């Protein structure tokens with residue numbers, strides 16, 4: 252346990268010093284600042300308070316940039332350390348591979364999750380002083396959603412990192428996964444739907460397997476409990492389960508995806524040569 | 527103490543270790559020599575449990591180096607051929623080592639001092655920003671502070687100035703009792719009075735092994 256914390260702590264310290272972390276924090280902090288400057292909180296659109304609106308906008312942008320940030324910064328963590336012989340030295344001390352791998356994951360998770368969370372907290376605090384009503388349910392939902400989205404992509408990134416040979420390939424794979432989940436699946440499904448090749452239920456099912464898509468739907472579900480904006484999708488989802496179950500699923504599913512890939516990565520890490 | 531039996535390691539079609547068997551015992555100081563690419567580093571990494579061999583195994587005090595890596599590594603000090611570009615500061619690196627391997631921090635400072643490396647002035651500096659020789663001094667200090675009964679050096683003196691080399695050999699001489707010292711080198715004359723066994727490798731095999 253002690254070694255696990257040690258590795259997480261040192262990785263965290265190292266990341267915080269890195270330039271990418273500065274950029275990363277500035278992007279999310281800056282996003283929130285921009286919303287305030289733009290006066291999003293003062294608006295009253297569709298009957299939602301300004302602060303809820305702001306959080307929704309924040310989450311919608313976050314879903315696009317958070318995964319690529321996590322993938323790019325993490326996809327080389329294990330493979331990079333292997334290539335430049337850092338593992339050769341650091342693992343010559345009595346530390347189990349388990350502690351090393353999971354310690355790295357925990358450290359990295361804190362690094363990527365805290366800035367997005369803090370940005371949201373700043374928004375809420377600032378909104379509070381501006382006299383806005385704080386939409387707690389939305390805030391907690393988003394905290395949970397961001398948590399599980401971060402873990403999904405962190406798991407995928409560590410998985411890639413465990414087997415990939417060169418940095419270029421790692422980045423290539425990362426970018427491909429991101430664009431694939433973000434756009435290609437949607438485009439493919441829409442075209443299938445237009446051609447009536449598959450039935451709608453199947454299409455929606457495929458769409459919801461994608462953690463990013465699930466996240467999107469869940470993020471607006473609190474604004475629109477009947478999910479009317481989603482059209483037929485909502486019909487099938489709410490036919491299948493209650494809204495609270497759906498919210499639970501949208502948090503649990505990406506979390507499980509992340510754990511699954513992280514575990515797979517660990518198995519590969521254990522089986523491969525360390526240098 | 528170290529038992530290598532029938533060890534074969536291939537990289538693709540290239541055989542880096544070809545059915546190597548040997549044994550290293552207490553109070554032996556071994557110079558491991560051979561041409562570039564002979565397989566010395568590969569052998570050492572196998573002893574440390576980094577490579578999954580194609581056949582054979584390495585046992586240290588009867589424990590398999592891959593399956594029981596934590597227990598095995600408690601007894602090993604190691605300095606690699608090239609100091610890695612670790613981004614941790616010296617302070618953090620010492621923390622990593624003192625927590626994971628129970629090495630006293632003061633002892634690292636003590637040996638660093640003996641090697642004429644001023645750690646306290648560089649505490650917050652990243653390890654990879656030290657000069658080549660300073661890095662090696664730091665790793666050597668750590669290896670001595672970690673009181674292990676197996677000490678493995680893969681050519682640690684490449685970047686050391688002559689004075690530092692002398693300091694190093696003197697410290698090693700004081701610390702080799704009751705231990706296994708495995709020392710990869712291309713300059714036997716420098717460590718002649720330190721070692722009592724010489725092993726030559728070529729093309730992944732041990733070609734000569736003599737005690738002196």
Ligand SMILES: Nc1ncnc2c1ncn2[C@@H]1O[C@H](COP(=O)(O)OP(=O)(O)OP(=O)(O)O)[C@@H](O)[C@H]1O
Nearest residue numbers: 526537540542560561562563564565566567568569
């Ligand atoms: N990770 C690897 N992938 C492919 N080939 C490797 C790898 N590691 C070592 N080799 C090959 O194995 C052979 C032995 O390498 P090794 O590093 O053990 O030599 P060495 O005796 O330490 O040489 P040197 O004196 O130059 O340090 C070389 O031909 C090398 O190319």
Ligand SMILES: [Mg+2]
Nearest residue numbers: 566567568607
């Ligand atoms: Mg070598």
